[in-house]
Amino acid sequence: MASTRRRHPTLDDVADEVGVSRTTVSNAFNRPDQLSTALREEVLRAAKRLGYAGPDPVARSLATRRVGAIAFMLDTGVSAAFSDPALSITLDALAAEVDREGHALLLLPGGDHGGPPADRVLNAQADLAVAYSLADGAPALRAVRDRSLPLVVIDQPYVPGAARVSTDDRGGAVAAARHLLDLGHRRFGILSAQCLSEPRGGPMTAEEAAKSMFRDNRERLTGYVDTLATAGVTGVPVWETSGTSREQAQQAAGKLLDADRRPTALLCMSDELALSALAAARQRGLSVPDELSVVGFDDTPPASWAEPALTTVRQDLQRKGRLAGELALRLLAGRKAPPPVTLPVELVVRGSTGPAPD
């Protein structure tokens, strides 16, 4: 009819077309029981005729005070994040859980301060925020608080009022270190993920590493170092890999292996790092586990595909994600955050560790 491109039809247009009130049209879409079937169908027909696809999500959100999205805040970029199976598994479980209540995930990738920029958080269209292993004091966390958005933190220090789920990182690290000690190892190297918010990379002392801005990093390191210390092993070299690429990690592992007194065992803060260490060893013709033992962390699927399969610290990533999702839904339902949950870990011994060479 109208020749010119008209603006999007609205509820009112449909109402006018049918000759009913706006409320009735709204009900036709949202509460079918509030009007007669006949009228409802007439409304729906008119809507289709006019090209009205249903209530505008934004306007609806304004009226209902509910968006239907959860902001997922990362420390890293999207790619780096997802190249880590540990994250994608967790995220998937989380997504599946909140999907049940119709919530989608809004991805807020990291900027330069250990998390997404504050203004991205302030402008995010979301009912709740999930923080996944952000750096301590990340601006994003402040922004969440300023907006008083409900918050779920994963693998992070406790935030008052927020729900929290984390992993027994220290316990896992202790088990890993003890396992190697039990095998007779005395010369170690620690391969660490990025510790500070600034990418750096390179050797660092245990003291420096203990100041990492990432809790899981700190916890794992402390677990390793303290346990080794109880056996009188101190001054263990730590090498931080900057960025998340396999190449960088492999290079970092190489540095540890090329040291004067080559370690007989490598404690790696993630399976990804451990796999890179395996590659570095192979490059040097070092036999694993005969000449070198390697242990990872997380027990992601690739850990068991490797040759030799990785000895690693297993955590139930799926459960972690699901739990975070449940916590999110609980907060969204207006309930209070339960006490923080720490999930257990378990050492899984496979082929990448063996007795220390003589």
Next chain:
Amino acid sequence: MASTRRRHPTLDDVADEVGVSRTTVSNAFNRPDQLSTALREEVLRAAKRLGYAGPDPVARSLATRRVGAIAFMLDTGVSAAFSDPALSITLDALAAEVDREGHALLLLPGGDHGGPPADRVLNAQADLAVAYSLADGAPALRAVRDRSLPLVVIDQPYVPGAARVSTDDRGGAVAAARHLLDLGHRRFGILSAQCLSEPRGGPMTAEEAAKSMFRDNRERLTGYVDTLATAGVTGVPVWETSGTSREQAQQAAGKLLDADRRPTALLCMSDELALSALAAARQRGLSVPDELSVVGFDDTPPASWAEPALTTVRQDLQRKGRLAGELALRLLAGRKAPPPVTLPVELVVRGSTGPAPD
């Protein structure tokens, strides 16, 4: 002051507190040049005092008709999707590109019909949708059209009005098949990703596979089959892997390898599949490339880590993502979609292919 938990402060509250109009407060946040610095700072101070963190994103969106989010529609779940490096690289580049204009990504994972459920799309708070390799006729696509959301499609059939970027899948498949023919191979197997929206898995004829609901699937298959046919090789067995797990893929590859007349070459529709095929070969003590040649598709990072490193068809995933992002921004700026772009591919010959055994 007030003892009871008060509702969130709004612009008006701040305006009242300072004794100015609502517009002025809005300007203090959005257009600093519209008021005196002194007043602006007073407003900001008052806002802070009241715990007002800035304009509500939803209300702002309603007024500005802009959300600041892009809906990314997937065929699969989050985890399955991201375990594929090809996707995470593409997505990362896309995210980085649209981030420049302040757009975040809203993830809409797949349901049961080759894409996210229609109502999820209808309710998504987003300015634009990106469809990544959805099944033909996915309900999500219809929903996008009904909402008349701008659309960018990646690796999918052309949709009128939408911007499109895709890969020369067929050309790549042709190159891969020709390479193997040139090496003297005459007995082939094709390892295919999931073809239909229903998970199935198992052997299928080339005819069935050509009816795949996924364009890249069809294209690659056609490229393989047609090229082999030109050399007189027909009746090539195709095995579809259901789901996306490594285990399933490995099993499927095994089925091809355990056939009566074992193929000497495997054409795999992705690097992930090819890596699984490598594992299946190893399991059977088959030497690659002496007894078996394997070629992948995509040239994702793990392809070059494998032993032997994968011969594969390289596509520039980063560029694909960036381009999709640029197209998105262009549509959002109100400009028309340019003609569809098809990105070139290139065969990368590495260690996993060699002359056919006698």
Next chain:
DNA sequence: TGCGTTCTCTGAAGCGCTTAAGACATTCTG
């Protein structure tokens, strides 16, 4: 028949913000 229910539908007040247009005062031009 009278009165309380139930069923349909409407009126109107928001949800919290942006922005065009304009009022008023101050500062610049020549």
Next chain:
DNA sequence: CAGAATGTCTTAAGCGCTTCAGAGAACGCA
């Protein structure tokens, strides 16, 4: 010093929807 230009702030009209509190009509029961 008149008139134009500029700077500062306000008024008011939306953006498109939900939902509470009814208004009428039709129905059930005794």
